[in-house]
Amino acid sequence: MTAPPGLIEFDALSDARAVELLARCCSSTVWARRVAAGRPFRSADALYRTADEVLAALTESEVDAALAGHPRIGDRADNPSSAREQSAVASAGDDVRARLRAGNEAYEQKFGHVYLVCASGRSAHELLDVLHERLGNDAATERTILRSELAAINRIRLERLLDEIASGQLR
Template sequence: MTEPPGLIAFNALSDARAVDLLVQCCSSTAWARRVAAARPFPSADALHTAAENALADLTEPEVDAALAGHPRIGDRADNPSSAREQSAVASADDEIRARLRAGNEEYEQKFGHVYLVCASGRSAQELLDVLHARLGNDAATERRILRTELAAINRLRLDRLLGENGD
């Protein structure tokens, strides 16, 4: 099996350029450095595994740095990846958007960080339902869930990165 062209290009990047691109996938520089240092990858699956392992090794402050790169669900996205992933929320009606804003505030007051969910392919109502369900979690459970959600977001963004490098 041969490497996809985007992976070949990614493996050939300088460490600094690889880290720069990875930080666009996940704003934790510690994560980006760990993933870049694990190159070359023989497959996209190997890249995904390295990314998941790097995420699992992050300290809580490093996870907080990763969260800082994600806007609230329903807020104006400050980067193209978040805008693409939250596109269903942009077209939601005013009532759902208002309920998402209120839910985000409640979540942040309870947990001390942004509500993180892999929004890609999900409706605004589904994201609101997930938010309300997660408000019932304790802090430790919620930290585990947000790492799972962050891993899913990172995976989508890494796949897009490989596709962009292959163009």
């Protein structure tokens, strides 16, 4: 089996550079270091599987560190990945954005952390519906969902990372 474009180059990076690039995917430095330590990967699936396994093993405080890299849904994104992922929200009407802001505040008061959802390909209305649904969860259920959403976001970002490495777009 041949490695996908970008994977061989990713595996050849210095540890420091690999961790730096992985930290763009997930703000937990523990996650980034542990995923980088799993190199070399035989396939993209092996990379994604390792990323998921490392995420599943993170302590709650490390998951919180990962959350710190995600802006509220509907807020101005402070990084290109979040801006791209939340692009549908940026064009939503003021009423939907106001409802998202209010929902985000209610969520944070209830759970103590930002509402995290894989926003790629989802409309602002859909994200608002998911937010309202998740507000009905208990804390343990929500942490399980949050980890699943974080894994989905990490996967999308890892795919994009390999594409950017392959195309020489990285800075």
